[in-house]
Every structure is written in structure tokens, then in C-alpha cells.
Amino acid sequence: MSEIEELTKMLVAFRNERDWEQFHNPKDLAIALNIEAGELLEVFLWKNSDEASREKVKEELADIFAYGLLLSHHYGFDLTEIIKEKIATNAEKYPVDKSKGSAKKYNEL
Amino acid sequence: MSEIEELTKMLVAFRNERDWEQFHNPKDLAIALNIEAGELLEVFLWKNSDEASREKVKEELADIFAYGLLLSHHYGFDLTEIIKEKIATNAEKYPVDKSKGSAKKYNEL
Amino acid sequence: MSEIEELTKMLVAFRNERDWEQFHNPKDLAIALNIEAGELLEVFLWKNSDEASREKVKEELADIFAYGLLLSHHYGFDLTEIIKEKIATNAEKYPVDKSKGSAKKYNEL
Amino acid sequence: MSEIEELTKMLVAFRNERDWEQFHNPKDLAIALNIEAGELLEVFLWKNSDEASREKVKEELADIFAYGLLLSHHYGFDLTEIIKEKIATNAEKYPVDKSKGSAKKYNEL
Numbered sequence: 455m456s457e458i459e460e461l462t463k464m465l466v467a468f469r470n471e472r473d474w475e476q477f478h479n480p481k482d483l484a485i486a487l488n489i490e491a492g493e494l495l496e497v498f499l500w501k502n503s504d505e506a507s508r509e510k511v512k513e514e515l516a517d518i519f520a521y522g523l524l525l526s527h528h529y530g531f532d533l534t535e536i537i538k539e540k541i542a543t544n545a546e547k548y549p550v551d552k553s554k555g556s557a558k559k560y561n562e563l
Numbered sequence: 564m565s566e567i568e569e570l571t572k573m574l575v576a577f578r579n580e581r582d583w584e585q586f587h588n589p590k591d592l593a594i595a596l597n598i599e600a601g602e603l604l605e606v607f608l609w610k611n612s613d614e615a616s617r618e619k620v621k622e623e624l625a626d627i628f629a630y631g632l633l634l635s636h637h638y639g640f641d642l643t644e645i646i647k648e649k650i651a652t653n654a655e656k657y658p659v660d661k662s663k664g665s666a667k668k669y670n671e672l
Numbered sequence: 673m674s675e676i677e678e679l680t681k682m683l684v685a686f687r688n689e690r691d692w693e694q695f696h697n698p699k700d701l702a703i704a705l706n707i708e709a710g711e712l713l714e715v716f717l718w719k720n721s722d723e724a725s726r727e728k729v730k731e732e733l734a735d736i737f738a739y740g741l742l743l744s745h746h747y748g749f750d751l752t753e754i755i756k757e758k759i760a761t762n763a764e765k766y767p768v769d770k771s772k773g774s775a776k777k778y779n780e781l
Numbered sequence: 782m783s784e785i786e787e788l789t790k791m792l793v794a795f796r797n798e799r800d801w802e803q804f805h806n807p808k809d810l811a812i813a814l815n816i817e818a819g820e821l822l823e824v825f826l827w828k829n830s831d832e833a834s835r836e837k838v839k840e841e842l843a844d845i846f847a848y849g850l851l852l853s854h855h856y857g858f859d860l861t862e863i864i865k866e867k868i869a870t871n872a873e874k875y876p877v878d879k880s881k882g883s884a885k886k887y888n889e890l
Contacts, residue, residue, distance in 0.1 A: 457565050468650055477827040479612040480620065484603050485826050487707060491600040492819020494593050499812050500775035500804040503588040508637050508638055511589065516649035517629055518596070518643065524626060529617055533628065534566050540625035541577055544663060548581060548663070555582040557718035559619040586718040594717050597815060601710020608703050609695040609884035666827035675783050675861050686868055690875060691882040692842035697830040698838065700822050705845070709818040713813050721806040729807065733853060734867035736814070737860065740845055748836055749848065752784050759795055760818055766799060772798040 458533050462523045469524065483525045490517040567642050571632045578633065592634045599626040676751050680741050688741065701743045708735040787861050789850050796851065810852045817844040 455463070469475060494514035497506045526533050545559040556563065564572070578584060603623035607615045608639040635642050665672065673681070687693060712732035715724045744751050753758065763780040782790070796802060821841035825833045853860050874887040883890065 455568055461588070461646050463644060464647070464650055468654065471659050472662050474666070476664075477666045480612070480615060481607040481612040484600075484620075485703070485822055488597075488600045488604050489819050489823045489826065491593075491597045491627075492816050495597050495812055495819075496816045498590040498593055499816060500809050503590040506589060508634060511593075511638060512640055512645050513649070515631060515635060515640065516645045518600075518627070519606070519646055520649060522624060522627055522631070523646075529620060531621055531624065533626055534570060536621050536625045537570050537628055537632075537829075538573070540622070541573055542651070545577065550580050550879050553581050555585075557583070557586045591718050594713055594812070598710050598714045601707050601713075604710075605707045608707065609700050645694055663750065675785055679830070679861060679864050682865070682868055686872065689877050690791055690880050692884070693881075695884045698832040698833060699825040699828070702818075702825055702838075705819045706822050708814075709815045713815050716808040719808070721808040724807060729811075729852070729856060730858055730863050731867070733849060733858065734863045736807075736818075736845070736849055737864055740842060740849070741864075743838070744842060747838060749839055749842065751868045752788060754792070754839050754843045755788050755846055755850075758847060759791055763795065768798050771799050773803075774807060775801070779809075 458523070459554075461519075462527050465520055465523055478524060478528070480525060480528050483521050483528065487518060487521040487525065490514055490521060494518060531560060565643075567632070570628075571636050574629055574632055575636060587637070588635060589634060589637050591638065592630050596627060596630040596634065599623055603627060607622060674752075676741070676754050679737075683741055684745060685739055696742060696746070696747050698743060701739055701746065705736060705739040705743065708732055708739060712736060783861075785850070788846075789854050790845055792850055793854060805851060807852060807855050810848050810855065814845060814848040814852065817841055817848060821845060844865070 480493045491514075494511065497510045497514060524532070526536075547563070552561060553560075575650060578587060600623075602660065606619045632642070635645075657672070661672045662669075687696060709732075712729065713731060715728045741751070744754075766781070770781045771778075795804060818841075821838065824837045824841060850860070853863075875890070879890045880887075
């Protein structure tokens with residue numbers, strides 16, 4: 455079993471022990487992920503990157519990944535696969551010669 | 564090399580080929596992750612969970628994981644480790660007997 | 673009629689002409705507001721504040737206010753009232769002598 | 782002085798008494814607004830609209846408006862004006878005959 459499968463299995467077991475599957479529809483999982491993303495953002499509020507607490511980033515990132523993995527599990531995605539696909543898509547949207555050193559969005563390149 | 568290490572390596576290579584490291588400070592990576600989280604949410608807007616496009620969820624989830632992995636890489640986190648720690652913490656916050664079948668937050672249990 | 677009442681009336685008329693009240697439950701309005709907030713954030717991504725487009729900020733801010741006013745209308749809030757209350761609450765949480773020049777959250781002061 | 786001008790004046794006075802203008806660059810104000818938007822979303826998590834706490838919605842909405850007004854003040858926007866402009870733009874994007882009763886985005890109509 456891969457790492458991602460193992461983590462997903464642990465998260466699903468944790469959830470099912472608590473009978474929380476009834477709440478975990480994809481819409482609410484997406485909401486939950488957004489809430490955690492907002493908490494991650496709070497770690498950086500009024501600060502430079504290097505003033506932010508590494509420990510807090512760690513906490514919030516773990517929460518984001520947990521909801522992301524549950525959402526991915528719901529749809530039966532192979533996470534490794536979908537990230538590789540995305541990298542391939544982005545390689546076309548952002549060819550090296552056009553995008554090198556530029557922060558522009560692909561539709562402005 | 565684990566899956567997560569492999570994905571991270573691919574994402575970092577993609578980024579470095581484009582000289583984007585200069586933009587990828589943790590604060591902006593957290594912002595980028597939030598923007599993608601908002602796009603994930605948009606897939607569900609005015610809809611029930613089962614009306615949302617599986618394909619679009621896939622796209623947005625891949626983006627969220629990509630920024631999450633880059634952020635995790637920046638801080639040198641072992642993602643498997645931090646998710647396991649979070650599960651352990653949550654097991655204490657949400658003991659099965661108190662939280663079973665309840666959607667309440669730990670501080671309201 | 674006050675400005676806020678007038679704006680709200682216009683937004684509600686626009687919505688009702690299109691029979692959109694059926695979609696505008698508070699949960700989806702809160703989701704819509706979050707999506708717009710994410711779009712506002714995108715105006716600043718990989719940038720300093722002064723590099724962000726004033727025009728785009730204007731667009732996104734208008735959307736955020738529009739959903740905020742519709743949400744406020746749904747609950748029958750008097751917006752002026754609730755903001756004044758919030759200022760009063762924050763004045764207690766952040767007394768001038770403790771919070772002056774500090775970006776700390778009230779529970780860390 | 783209009784309501785919106787009065788509220789803005791109060792928010793700016795509150796901020797300046799605490800010497801917080803130094804933190805209130807537009808990028809961080811946009812971040813702050815997003816954090817509050819995430820907190821608004823949390824009021825609805827795992828719930829139907831009618832199970833959400835009206836009181837908590839009120840609190841979070843006041844915070845969102847407060848940061849929105851400060852951001853608007855920074856750029857010197859006339860909020861009434863920009864919302865009216867947005868309604869006019871949306872009336873073109875969403876003509877009544879095409880959009881009536883439909884939750885589709887303008888580019889899918």
C-alpha cells in the first residue's frame with residue numbers, strides 16, 4: 455500500500471469510528487478545506503513570510519491535506535495520477551520560454 | 564523514493580525550470596492555495612454535492628495539493644508524519660464516545 | 673431611504689427579476705462571498721500591494737459587498753448597527769494602551 | 782455625511798488610535814477579509830442554512846464589512862458607486878430572458 459493510500463485509510467477509519475460519514479458530503483468537505491485554508495492564511499496575516507509560525511503552518515497544512523484526502527477518496531481519485539496530469543497540463547499552459555521569470559497568468563503571457 | 568517525495572520533486576523541478584522560486588515565498592503560496600480552495604468551492608456553488616462536476620473537482624484538488632506540497636517542501640515537513648500527528652491530536656480532541664454521530668466542534672462537545 | 677437600504681433594494685430587485693431567490697440560501701451566499709474573496713486575493717498574488725490592479729480590486733470588492741448585502745438582507749440585519757456593535761466589542765478586546773502599534777491578536781496581548 | 786462615510790470614519794479612527802495603519806496595506810486587508818469570510822463559512826459547516834447561528838453570521842459579516850470598508854477607503858472608492866456599476870455590468874452579463882431561473886454562470890448561458 456502506498457503512503458497516500460495508507461493515510462487515506464487512517465483518515466477514513468478515524469471518520470467512520472465517529473459516524474461522521476453522514477456529514478462528509480463533498481460540498482461540506484470543500485467548505486471544511488476552505489476554512490482550514492483560511493486558518494493557514496491567518497498564520498501570515500500582518501506578517502512577512504519569515505515571521506510566520508512554522509508550527510502553526512504545520513497544523514493547518516495537515517488539516518488541509520486531511521480534508522483533501524477525504525475528498526479525493528470520495529471521488530475515487532488517484533492523487534498521484536491527478537497531480538501528474540495537472541503538471542502536464544500546466545507545462546503546456548506555461549511553456550518555459552514564455553513563462554520563465556514571469557509571474558503572469560497563462561492568459562496574460 | 565516515496566510517492567509524495569516524487570510528486571514534490573516534480574513540482575519543484577517544474578517551478579525551478581521557470582525561475583518561479585522568487586515568487587514562491589510561503590505567504591504567497593498560502594494565498595495561492597486559498598485561491599484554489601475558492602475555485603474548488605465554486606464547483607459546488609448553488610448546487611447539491613451530486614450536481615457538482617467531478618472533473619472540475621479533480622482539477623481544483625490537484626492545484627490545492629500542488630501548492631500544499633510546495634509549501635510543505637519549503638518548510639521541510641514530512642507530510643505523512645504531520646498528518647499522522649494530526650490524527651493523533653484529533654483522536655484526543657474527539658474521543659469516540661463523546662463525538663460519535665455529532666458534528667459539534669471539540670470545544671462544544 | 674439610506675444608501676445601504678437603497679443598494680440592498682437594487683440587489684434584491686436584480687435577483688428577483690431573475691428568479692434567483694431559490695438559489696440564494698444563506699449557506700450558498702456565504703460560499704459565493706468566499707469565492708469572491710478568493711478572487712480579490714488573486715489580485716495580489718505574487719505581488720506587492722502597490723503592484724495590484726486598483727480596477728480589479730474594485731470589481732471584486734463590489735461582488736463581496738453585493739453578496740454581503742444580500743446575506744445581511746436575508747437575516748434582516750441593520751448593517752450600520754452591526755458594524756457599530758463590532759467596533760464597540762473590538763474596543764474592549766483591543767484597549768488602546770495594550771494594542772497600540774501591535775499586530776497581535778487579542779488573546780495574545 | 783452618508784452612513785458608509787460615517788462607518789468608514791469610525792473604522793479609520795479606531796485603527797489610527799491603535800497605530801495599525803502600518804499593518805493595513807491592501808494585500809493584508811484582502812487576507813484579513815478572506816480569513817473572516819472563512820469564519821463566516823464555518824458557521825454553516827456540516828449544517829443546513831437554517832441550522833446556522835444567526836448571531837455568529839452577524840459577527841462574521843460585521844468583520845467582513847469592516848475590512849471591506851477599510852480596503853475601499855484605501856483606494857478611495859465610492860462604495861455606492863462601485864456596487865451600482867457592478868449591477869449594471871451584471872445586467873448585461875445576465876439578461877433576464879436568458880438567466881431567469883438558471884444558476885448557470887454567464888459564460889455557460
